[in-house]
Structures are given as C-alpha cells and as structure tokens.
Amino acid sequence: MTPAPTRPGVQGPTVADVGEFGLIAAITAGLAPTASVPVTVGDDCAVLAPTGRLAVSTDSMVEDVHFRRQWSSARDVGRKAVASAMADVVAMGARPLALVVAVVLPPDLPAAWAQELGVGIRQEADLCGAVLAGGDTAGGEKIVVAVTVFGDLEGRTPILRSGARPGQVVAYIGNLGMAEAGLTVLRRGFRSPAAVVNAHRVPAPPYDQGIVAAEAGATAMIDCSDGLVADLRHLAEASGVVIAIETENLAVAEPQQTVAAAIGRADPLDFVLRGGDDHALLATFEPGRVPAGWTVIGGVAAADGDPGVLVDGAPFTATEGWKHF
Amino acid sequence: MTPAPTRPGVQGPTVADVGEFGLIAAITAGLAPTASVPVTVGDDCAVLAPTGRLAVSTDSMVEDVHFRRQWSSARDVGRKAVASAMADVVAMGARPLALVVAVVLPPDLPAAWAQELGVGIRQEADLCGAVLAGGDTAGGEKIVVAVTVFGDLEGRTPILRSGARPGQVVAYIGNLGMAEAGLTVLRRGFRSPAAVVNAHRVPAPPYDQGIVAAEAGATAMIDCSDGLVADLRHLAEASGVVIAIETENLAVAEPQQTVAAAIGRADPLDFVLRGGDDHALLATFEPGRVPAGWTVIGGVAAADGDPGVLVDGAPFTATEGWKHF
Numbered sequence: 100m101t102p103a104p105t106r107p108g109v110q111g112p113t114v115a116d117v118g119e120f121g122l123i124a125a126i127t128a129g130l131a132p133t134a135s136v137p138v139t140v141g142d143d144c145a146v147l148a149p150t151g152r153l154a155v156s157t158d159s160m161v162e163d164v165h166f167r168r169q170w171s172s173a174r175d176v177g178r179k180a181v182a183s184a185m186a187d188v189v190a191m192g193a194r195p196l197a198l199v200v201a202v203v204l205p206p207d208l209p210a211a212w213a214q215e216l217g218v219g220i221r222q223e224a225d226l227c228g229a230v231l232a233g234g235d236t237a238g239g240e241k242i243v244v245a246v247t248v249f250g251d252l253e254g255r256t257p258i259l260r261s262g263a264r265p266g267q268v269v270a271y272i273g274n275l276g277m278a279e280a281g282l283t284v285l286r287r288g289f290r291s292p293a294a295v296v297n298a299h300r301v302p303a304p305p306y307d308q309g310i311v312a313a314e315a316g317a318t319a320m321i322d323c324s325d326g327l328v329a330d331l332r333h334l335a336e337a338s339g340v341v342i343a344i345e346t347e348n349l350a351v352a353e354p355q356q357t358v359a360a361a362i363g364r365a366d367p368l369d370f371v372l373r374g375g376d377d378h379a380l381l382a383t384f385e386p387g388r389v390p391a392g393w394t395v396i397g398g399v400a401a402a403d404g405d406p407g408v409l410v411d412g413a414p415f416t417a418t419e420g421w422k423h424f
Numbered sequence: 425m426t427p428a429p430t431r432p433g434v435q436g437p438t439v440a441d442v443g444e445f446g447l448i449a450a451i452t453a454g455l456a457p458t459a460s461v462p463v464t465v466g467d468d469c470a471v472l473a474p475t476g477r478l479a480v481s482t483d484s485m486v487e488d489v490h491f492r493r494q495w496s497s498a499r500d501v502g503r504k505a506v507a508s509a510m511a512d513v514v515a516m517g518a519r520p521l522a523l524v525v526a527v528v529l530p531p532d533l534p535a536a537w538a539q540e541l542g543v544g545i546r547q548e549a550d551l552c553g554a555v556l557a558g559g560d561t562a563g564g565e566k567i568v569v570a571v572t573v574f575g576d577l578e579g580r581t582p583i584l585r586s587g588a589r590p591g592q593v594v595a596y597i598g599n600l601g602m603a604e605a606g607l608t609v610l611r612r613g614f615r616s617p618a619a620v621v622n623a624h625r626v627p628a629p630p631y632d633q634g635i636v637a638a639e640a641g642a643t644a645m646i647d648c649s650d651g652l653v654a655d656l657r658h659l660a661e662a663s664g665v666v667i668a669i670e671t672e673n674l675a676v677a678e679p680q681q682t683v684a685a686a687i688g689r690a691d692p693l694d695f696v697l698r699g700g701d702d703h704a705l706l707a708t709f710e711p712g713r714v715p716a717g718w719t720v721i722g723g724v725a726a727a728d729g730d731p732g733v734l735v736d737g738a739p740f741t742a743t744e745g746w747k748h749f
Contacts, residue, residue: 137477138582141662143512143647144479144575146582152462153478154469155557157572159526161564187468201484201526201570232480235570239486245526245560245570247482250469257463257471322468337466 114213115206119236122210126217127231135251136197136230145232147197149251156187159245168242170285173212175300176244177219183324184246185227186304186378190322192258192313193250195229195306200246203239216244227306255313260337263319263383265401269342270393271381273305274298275327275349279374280358287362292354304378308392312382315390320382326375328408328415334381335406342383343409344397346372372410439538440531444561447535451542452556460576461522461555470557472522474576481512484570493567495610498537500625501569502544508649509571510552511629511703515647517583517638518575520554520631525571528564541569552631580638585662588644588708590726594667595718596706598630599623600652600674604699605683612687617679629703633717637707640715645707651700653733653740659706660731667708668734669722671697697735 114122127140138146147153160166160180171179185195200220204213224231229248263269281299290296304322312320319338323330327344335342351359351367359367383399384390408415439447452465463471472478485491485505496504510520525545529538549556554573588594606624615621629647637645644663648655652669660667676684676692684692707718714720733740 138584142582142584142586143515143645144481144518144582146516146577147478147480149478153472153474155472155522155524155572155574156469157524157526157558157560157570159528159560159562159568159570161528161562164563190468191471193469197480199480199482199572201482201572203484203486203568233482235482235484237484237486238489239566239568241565243484243528243564243568243570245482245484245568247480247524247526247572249480252471257467257469259463259467261467320468 110209112210113206114204114208114210117210122213122236123234125214130231133230136232139230140233145197145199147232147249149196151252151254154188154191154193154250154252154257155247156184157245157247158184158187159243162242171300173215174219174222177216178223178301180244180246181220181223182302182304183376183378184248185229185306186322186324188248188250189304189306189309190320190380191250191252192255192309192317192320193252194310195227195248196251197230197232197249198224198246199233200231200244201235203237203243205240205242206238208242258313258317258320258382260319260321260334263334263338263340263342263399265340265399267318267383267399268386268389268395269331269344269381269383269397269399270389270395271323271379272308272393273323273379274303274377275323275379276355276370276374276377277352278302278376280355280370283362284358292357294352294354295358298377302376302378305380308380311390312380315384316388317382317384320380323377323379323381324375326373328372328410329375330381331408335408339402339406341400341402341407341409342397343400343412346411348394348396372415435534437535438531439529439533439535442535447538447561448559450539455556458555461557464555465558470522470524472557472574474521476577476579479513479516479518479575479577479582480572481509482570482572483509483512484568487567496625498540499544499547502541503548503626505569505571506545506548507627507629508701508703509573510554510631511647511649513573513575514629514631514634515645515705516575516577517580517634517642517645518577519635520552520573521576522555522557522574523549523571524558525556525569526560528562528568530565530567531563533567583638583642583645585644585646585659588659588663588665588667588724590665590724592643592708592724593711593714593720594656594669594706594708594722594724595714595720596648596704597633597718598648598704599628599702600648600704601680601695601699601702602677603627603701605680605695608687609683617682619677619679620683623702627701627703630705633705636715637705640709641713642707642709645705648702648704648706649700651698653697653735654700655706656733660733664727664731666725666727666732666734667722668725668737671736673719673721697740
C-alpha cells in the first residue's frame, strides 16, 4: 500500500490511492478457512463444501438508484446489500452459508468509505452466519455492490413459490412497509421517525425463520422485496391460485401512522400493502401448521380465472411495488 | 410486456420500454432444470446439486473501463464476461457447472443490446458446459455485468496458487498477449489484425485443460488475467518460491509482430510478458508430467530472498499487468 497523498477537499486517501489490492486486503483481513468454506479469498476461486444442495441468488445495489450516500452510511449500504440478497436464501428454507461480492467503486471515492462498506458486509454476514468467501473490485462512475449469496439446504427440499394449494393459509413474519415509510420521509428531507428511517437503511430479514417455516411444512415461500401484494401475486401466479388477504389482520405501526399523517397520505395501510425492501417472509401452510410468531393474513383459493391477489375480497389493481427503470 | 413506443433517434424499444421482467423473460427463455441445476430462474434462488465441492468466483465488467460499445458488440461483451469469470473455475481444476449474472443497464439502452448481451452470455455458457441459473437487473448510468461462476470439483482436490515447489517446471496453455495487442490497435482507431482484435473482444480460455492439468498432477495453477509475469508473481508469492522463465520458450505470434511494428513498439515480446485478459492457464508440474499441448517456459527455484519472477535470469521490474483505478 503506497503512502496516501492528501488532496484538496478530500478527507484521507481515495480508492485510487489505496488501489484494488490494498482495498481487498483491508476488507478481507482475518478471514480464515472454515469447514464449509475450506478455501477463501486469495486464490482464483473460493471453495464451498455444503452438506446438502446449494441455494444461490444474486442481487445488486446501485448508487442513486437503491441508495444515496447522504441518506445511508457506507456501513448501512454494506449491511443492506448482504441482507437483501441473503433474504432470498432464507426464503428457500436454506441456511446462510457464504457470499461473494463484486463492487464497482469510483476512483475518487474516499478509501474509508470503501472500507466501511466492507465492515458492513462482514457485520451482516456474521449476523446471518455466512462467510465472506471472495470478491472483485472494479472502477466506475457510480458505486455498485453486487452480492451473490449461498445457502445450504442441508438435505431439506427447497421451498418454491409454486407450492401453494387451495385450503392453505398464508402468513408472514418480519416488517411490512417500514422501509417505504422511511424512504418517504428521507425524500422529504426528514430524518425521523428513527424506526422507519433505520428500516430503509438496513432491513432486518428474519434469518432464522426460513428453516423454521420449512420444518413446519411450508408449501410455498417468498422473500417480500417488491411489496406484500406484489410478492403474493408472484406466489399466486407461480402456484396457479388466488390468494385472499384481509387487511384487519395487518397492523399499521405507530411510526407509519405518524408518517402518513405528516404527509397527508390518505391510508397508512398503503405502506403495508405496497412498500418493498423490508424482506419479510411470506409463506403458505396447511391450517394449524403455522409456526409461532408468524401472522396469518388470509388463505389460498382455487383460481377460477387468472391467478392473483384479493384484498378484502376485491382485486388489488393499484400500481404495486417497486419496479426498476 | 407493454407495446414499445418509437422514440426519436432510438432504434426500437429501450430497456425502460421492455422493463425488468420482460428482459429477464427474453434472456432466460427456454432454460429448463437439469440434474445439476434442479431449480433455475424464476424462484427466489436457483438450486445447485454438484457432485463434489464447489469452486466459486465473481468478476465484473464495467462499460468504458473493461469494454467500449463501439469496439465490442453486446454479444462479445456477454461472451467475455462469462469467459473471463469461468477461467477462474477452470484454474482450480473444476468443471464449469453454472453461473448467475447481475447486470446494471441504462434505461435508455436499446432493449436489443440487452437481449444480445443475454445471447452472448448463454452462448459462452453453452461453450463451456455451464447453465445460466439466475440473475438480477437494475438501472444505472453505465452498463455493469457482474458474473458469478460455479465449478464442480467432482471429488478432485482444488489446485491452489500455493503449491509450486523448487525443482518443478512451469508451463502454460492458451493465448498470451493477444488481447493486449488487439486493445492497442483499437485504441489507435484500427480494426485489424482480426486475430488480435477478436482476442480482445472474446477471450478463449482453454476450458477443458484445467481438469487435464489437475489429473496430470499440477501442483499450482492460476488463470492468466493480469499478464504472464504479473500472474506468475502471484503464484510465486503464494508458493514462496522464485519462478524463472526463458523468453526463448515464448512465441510471438505474427499479428503481434505486425502490431508492434506498426506502432513502433521496440519489443513485441512485451505483449506476451505483460498483456492481460487472454485467460491462458499457468501451472507447475513435476518434470515429465506436463500434459500434451502445454508449453514449458521455465522452472521453480527456492527463494533466497523475496519470492518473485526472473525473466532470462533477471528480475522483471517494469510495470506489470493491468490495474484498475
């Protein structure tokens, strides 16, 4: 690592000063091989040794599309990138095992920002029990964090989106619409209520509940990333069923009510029905087999016509969920 | 998929017109589950079922850093993204199994470009025997293609960088310095010789030779992405040895000589020693165990002082290889 020149207007060395190898060394310091990741960073590949089949997903976050540096710290961005990707592994009923990260970093970005990003990545990996197994850095104009995550199915059958059947119940665990309420206040220049702003910055997927649901016999499961109704629709379409939910089963949290009142939004339930990025788990079960802590919000019915979602008995037609582009 | 409005100056629909789900549907059309990838695109995760441990690597390509749209077709970019990543799997002695791809696409990019990118990704995946198992798309200002690749070790021990020992020989198979010669002419506004320009656009890693080397008892192996001397240095440092190569064993191809003469470069061997991005394989073997088709270029000696590389008996001190930032 070369000595870092001080530049006008920049606090400390930049990514260009520290260089690719210096950054990787800083972010991966202290990583050691484990039984399930016997070869880690430093070779052409990492080697994974799962006990069963492997669930794999990839997800990326782009500066000014998925996060803004003035709203989220580097550590928040690292944690969110891992959490939002690993939620997909959890939704298969797999145990978080490992991850690899490809980052694009502007050369003039403070190196400290990149290092804090790495701290956030490792912090969230620790929280869900996964090992950072490799990565790649490249230069570019905007920050991109692309995370690929691995989960060990440990002999369990993966829980797909397509297994919901009429007569089953639909339930969730985790937050709904909290991140969306947080983003709403950040967009208006506010920084509170803390509960919703923090939910936007770092989601809290229920990491241990995917396996719990699988062991309880969940018939279908999905990570709620696009929004409650949007993701239930994905599940309904994959299963060829209608999912009917009742809003009386959905609680609006106090800070969501506060935000809705402050911005003159007619119905705070909108956050809950449409807000994405919280990474709750949605799953279907045979009646009476719903695990403790999950909230039943409705049921599965046969599709007479098109599969879809009914909210309080009516089709939910308003624009749903987050779409890129 | 909504009907595509025609825009002034744009040929056909854009990425924004087609949308995330439309693009994914086009790129993943016809993908079906296989024995080794029993769950493919369309759920929260893909599921991989390797027969042995899994080699994993991630690699990204950024527009105007790793490729330019005026120099490479979308199909070239897709093929190169897969080839350059999968070369790492091959260099562990693993068999290419699957890949997942996260792409960042500008909303105003022609959808046809994105679809051709997908065609290139699937074409190269077919060529190396791997299955496209999943992906993610996001919006952004510049194109980013982040590829995570998986190889099945099938019970073999991974070939690391750290196994080279004094008395062994070092050999390579594949191209050296062809892509660099191609980039040199493209930068000067030329489009030929075709052999080097094509080598820049789409590398040709020797996909079947990683397993061949492993079965021949390769003691160390590395994907040559940064340049011959730079990557031999990585291997020497990981193994704690000196690697001494003789340039009389290195051939300069005719188009490399042509390019060197045309640009007034003193020594065309420079391309071979320093040029990256060709993804040859470099490996060490016990003498007499080098597989057919590989070229022996030198040997391994004990490191008296620092590990490193000798070229014709002298330390190679010129700037080596490609560095980002």
